[in-house]
Amino acid sequence: MTTTQIRQGERFALAAVALFGVVACLLGFLAEAHVGFNLWDEGFLWYGVQRVLHGEVPVRDFMSYDPGRYYWVAGLLWLFHVHGIIAVRAATAAFAAVGVIGAGLLVLRGSTGRIVARVALCVFAMVLCLLWMLPWWKGYDAAMSVILTASLARVLAYPSARRLLVHGIVVGLAAVLGRNHGLYGVIACLLATPVLMLCADKPVWHRCIRAWLAGVVLGFAPILLGLILNHRFAVMFWDSIRFMLFEYKGTNLPLPVPWPWTVAVAQQPLSALIRPWLVGCFFVALPLFCVSGAALVLRRTRHDRIIANPVFAASVLTAVPYLNVAFSRADVGHLAQAILPCLVGFLVLPWPKQARVVVQWLGCSVLAFATLWVVLPLHAGYVMRTQPGWVSVDVRGDRLWMSADTAVTVKDIDELASRYVHAGGTILSVPVWPGAYALLGVRSPVYETYPLLPRNDAFQDQEIARLRQAVPQLVLANDVAVDGRDDLRYANTHPRIWRYISTHYHRIGSPVGEPQLEVYLPDAEK
Known part of the structure; x- marks a missing residue:
């Protein structure tokens, strides 16, 4: 096959993956757009969007997440002249789609073999990510983990000053969406430093560091300007940090980690034990992937003096700080916000050539089974179709099944x-x-x-x-x-x-x- 044919095949695969991602995300949204309603966290997001549309500022005027997600939703709602909960869900689904499609493109870039098999693996990856995009109002957090992974992979592939500037902007914007995401992006960059130093072609460090810092400042500029120009916003912003670090001394309401060996087996049928056991296995798999993946990246980089698979390396390095999300409140919802970099890394893991096909597809089968068993009961569309008694209710002009x-x-x-x-x-x-x-x-x-x-x-x-x-x-x-x-x-x-x-x-x-x-x-x- 000629170089031209290979390039044409890559472009076709890229287009096919992107198109499938768009269609899959649209179908996933339509399947559950009118299903379920949550007065707790979903209501918290929806109320914040309403207040932004009334001219209020998140953090300054009302308790909220960091401002990014509210202005994303409010901007789209203002643009299309809509205001209901379905519109909020649609705007969130659009952001989540960036993460889903990004995961597919990462797998395409990080996998090897025949183009058809790689595209099939990308399709599997995107479906898997869609299943893990729960609860829907946390799609911002899950998608951002993939965006940070993709941006870091681009830097690891060729660590130039320009790419580090762009990555810095991505990290800064991540902090606008959630300051924890900005911190995770910074930690992943720090973890990437020794990996880059092992490479034969070392970047011009003083230029790259300055470029990255400049990018972070540019990306975080909306918050920095708010802190400088609005005294009330600055007071409430720093007070929210003070409360978490020094008064409450935590980032979430903790839950005990549901390790698989803690599942109570007494007087329970086997069917009731499978799901909590699988959830526990995922909590074991996350740190295991990070430790073993980091060791593999370091060993191969030291041996080859080059980052052979930037996507795998970026997945591992980003997955490490995101462990905090999963374990700060150890339930399936927070596991879902942290697992996507691990899933991408697992799918592009450089298996030995002799066992690649068997191990990879066997692993994918097990992963698909475990994912379906764990996450389907949390999808409102699945619950509605398996439980009786759901009714249609008007919610400020939108009909929802609940x-x-x-x-x-x-x-x-x-x-x-x-x-x-x-x-x-x-x-x-x-x-x-x-x-x-x-x-x-x-x-x-x-x-x-x-x-x-x-x-x-x-x-x-x-x-x-x-x-x-x-x-x-x-x-x-x-x-x-x-x-x-x-x-x-x-x-x-x-x-x-x-x-x-x-x-x-x-x-x-x-x-x-x-x-x-x-x-x-x-x-x-x-």
Whole structure:
């Protein structure tokens, strides 16, 4: 085969992979766009997008993730003149598609063999990534791990000043989406340094370092400008960092790691044991891949004096810092946010030539089985088709299919608000339903819309001052022990605010379908 034919084949494969990725992502979105509704994390994102469309600034004006994802969604919604939850999902799916297609292109670039087999492997990779894109509102985080991997692979293939400048911009933009992603990108670059130093063709380090730093500053410029030009944004930004590092001293609500040997086998059928055991195996596989992959990259680079497979090396180096995502709150949702670099690395792993076909396809079969068993029960489309009782409900103009329990919750919130909240009024929803604000289209009377973590007295006093000013006409308080922990009940994490509610509001009971929901009205309405 001539060089021209090879290049034409590569271009055709590139186009085929990209086209399949677009179609697969579109079909995946259409399959679940109108299914399910989550008042917790999904509502938290949707409310933030609503506030941005009203001119507010994330972090400064309301509790939020870092600003990037809100402006991405709000920009697309403004462009197409839409505002509902389906539109928010579509904008998120568009960003997630970048990660899915990027994973396919990485596998195409990092794999070897016949072009047909490589394209088939790319298709498998993209389907696998689509399955792991859950929950949907976390598609930004999963996609960003792939984007950072792809950008780093480009640097490792040819570490020039220009490529390091571009990679720095990508790392900076990742931090705009989530400062943790920016940190992971920086750590992956630091881990890549000894690998690059082992190469025979060393880059001009002083030029490359300056270029990379300049790129990070350029990418992070939106936040830097906000910190310089807006005092209130700067105060709240640094306070959010101070709270996580010095007050709460963590990044998430931790869960014990579900190692496979901790699965309780007593008096349970085999079918009930398979899924938790497989979840545990994935948690074992992630650090195992990182350690063994790093050793393989270092050994081969020292021997060959060149990075033989930049995609594999970038996957390993990026997967290492993303272990923090998986293990900071060890559930399948956070595993899904961290696993994509590992999946890409596994699919392009340089197996010995004699065993490549057998080992690779056997491994893919096992991986496909484990993935389907673990993630399908978390896809709303699959659950709706396997469980009875789902109903269609109007959510601010969009029809969504949701479980009977969720439908009752949405109905109760709508009925309580229509009965007690007058035009221009608002509600207080604590601690786990930030989606109630988005559902009703009202502004939260407090800054902390998702109050899961304990807060000090000074912060609570500030929130009480906001409540005095806004005077919510309805309080929805879920008396739930988050993660089964009584110390995470709202009355224990925010005792001063709870005392204020108990003093200035009176309870009227709970809806029939929501026994855990405590409903309060202002004392003036006794």
